[in-house]
Amino acid sequence: MGKVVHVAVGVVRRKDGKILIARRPEHLHMGGRWEFPGGKVEAGETVQQALTRELREEVAIEVTGLSPLTKIRHTYAEKTVLLDTWWVTEFRGEAKGLEGQQTTWVEVVDLNSYQFPDANQGIIQAIREAENCC
Numbered sequence: 001m002g003k004v005v006h007v008a009v010g011v012v013r014r015k016d017g018k019i020l021i022a023r024r025p026e027h028l029h030m031g032g033r034w035e036f037p038g039g040k041v042e043a044g045e046t047v048q049q050a051l052t053r054e055l056r057e058e059v060a061i062e063v064t065g066l067s068p069l070t071k072i073r074h075t076y077a078e079k080t081v082l083l084d085t086w087w088v089t090e091f092r093g094e095a096k097g098l099e100g101q102q103t104t105w106v107e108v109v110d111l112n113s114y115q116f117p118d119a120n121q122g123i124i125q126a127i128r129e130a131e132n133c134c
């Protein structure tokens with residue numbers, strides 16, 4: 001029933017191991033919760049192109065290297081999303097929230113202290129497994 005929204009999601013990892021998270025603006029779906037930056041894949045775009053564009057638009061970084069992490073499909077009351085999630089380990093620039101959102105860098109072990117949308121539990125699990133953490 002209904003279509004699945006394809007979302008490009010970036011787990012941006014700094015050399016010191018910390019990961020970038022941003023707080024979703026209140027008025028959006030899942031507003032007020034923390035997220036890994038990203039957004040919907042538009043017609044005619046590859047997921048990599050979408051991710052590169054979204055990270056430029058939302059957090060001012062220029063992606064230069066990415067690799068697949070996991071895909072999580074989740075049904076909310078409002079819609080079903082496919083979170084097509086990538087490691088971003090190479091990038092240029094200083095992350096800042098270009099849409100007024102708070103951003104912060106967190107250790108993998110501390111990700112659970114932040115409130116994410118329900119679908120993100122699977123992403124956090126995949127990060128921990130990849131990093132042999134916690």
Ligand SMILES: Nc1nc2c([nH]c(=O)n2[C@H]2C[C@H](O)[C@@H](COP(=O)(O)OP(=O)(O)OP(=O)(O)O)O2)c(=O)[nH]1
Pocket residue numbers: 007008009028029030034035036037038039040041054081083117118119120
């Ligand atoms: N970016 C992102 N979206 C997530 C995460 N977890 C999660 O459930 N979502 C959901 C919330 C939204 O329903 C959808 C992503 O939509 P979005 O609002 O980021 O899309 P967008 O940046 O293209 O924004 P817009 O142009 O539609 O305003 O995926 C996450 O960690 N990051």
Ligand SMILES: [Mg+2]
Pocket residue numbers: 037038039040054058
């Ligand atoms: Mg977005």
